[in-house]
Amino acid sequence: MRNTLAGGRVDVLLRFRPDIDALYEADNGEARTRHMRHTALVGLILYNLYNITSFYLLSDIHDFTVLVRVLVQTPACLVIFWAIPRVGSFWREFMVLPAMLGVTLFSVVVVLMSKSPLAAYTLGELSLALVFANMLMVFRFRYALAMTLITCTVTIAGLSVKAGLDEGLRISLMLQMVICCIFTLYANWHAEFQRCRSYLAELDARTRAATAEEIGSHFRDLSRTDALTGLPNRRHLDMELSARLERGAPLAVMMVDVDFFKLFNDRLGHAAGDECLRRIGAALAESAAGAGGFAARLGGEEFTLLVDGDETAGRALAEDAINAIRSLSLAHPGRPDGAPLVTVSIGIAWGRGETPQTAHRLIARADRALYEAKRQGRDRLSAAA
Known part of the structure; x- marks a missing residue:
């Protein structure tokens, strides 16, 4: 990594230097916007299928979970879907993070609210949320890191205070969450690292090509120029x-x-x-x-x-x-x-x-x-x- 990302062009959070980031956005901004919108729409549709699982896992508060998903979270996500192509690159990448954290907090809150013996299994949704954010939408690494750490912390905290939960199940769910966090965060880091490395390699290739063209043009000019007077030869x-x-x-x-x-x-x-x-x-x-x-x-x-x-x-x-x-x-x-x-x-x-x-x-x-x-x-x- 040190050899590939040398010269201070990328920091430890895989952020490009501002001038390079501007070039990257000019080259890839439209494609990134399309990807985020398509992914967000697919994710929203699939997320609402959890209204079916809530009927079985959160039977005592099923109506509440459906109302929140349909009347609060879905409209908020549609606003983000609308805004993605209309804001700058910073806000485009950042504003999806609060939406995903809202999904995390909501899942933990309903588990703590429900008296259903199956409520804890709802936390399995969070593993899929991490897969979605870190591997499918491919959050920028700094946001993936924040999303993963907060999700892991909130989930473990929620499991720790959840009353009436079998201790073996509590530990198993915690371990599964930690493993999922590590797995998806590493996958995100690897994808982001490859993205940065590939673009820097592309920039280097462009620079070499431009330099070669300049040198070729220079020598072509020299071959057609009189050295003494500077006139054409x-x-x-x-x-x-x-x-x-x-x-x-x-x-x-x-x-x-x-x-x-x-x-x-x-x-x-x-x-x-x-x-x-x-x-x-x-x-x-x-x-x-x-x-x-x-x-x-x-x-x-x-x-x-x-x-x-x-x-x-x-x-x-x-x-x-x-x-x-x-x-x-x-x-x-x-x-x-x-x-x-x-x-x-x-x-x-x-x-x-x-x-x-x-x-x-x-x-x-x-x-x-x-x-x-x-x-x-x-x-x-x-x-x-």
């Missing part, structure tokens, strides 16, 4: 490009290259080069997001932009991206053309289709347009013919 780009082409709408593809980046790296070092790429990646991602597009890093100093639409949409995003990189004002001391800042060149292609060949053609055309932009002097865009 080539694998993610291929997936996004295919998905957008499958829609059948026009799509503009832009190949982006940082101008003279190798010279930047050689002059300022790899740390500065990495920081430059991170800032360029962030600027491209912001421009793409503003146009409902997509930005990815291919590798090295190469990036790709996607946006739904034709040449007009592609040109608008490309111009915005070029201006965004200029606005970064990243100094480039090693440019052979004398320009002072880091810039990018962009090649644009557009088209539509649903085949892998379409994607490859768009990339190839955008790549050729990129080389044309570089040939024309860099820091500009060029559209595929």
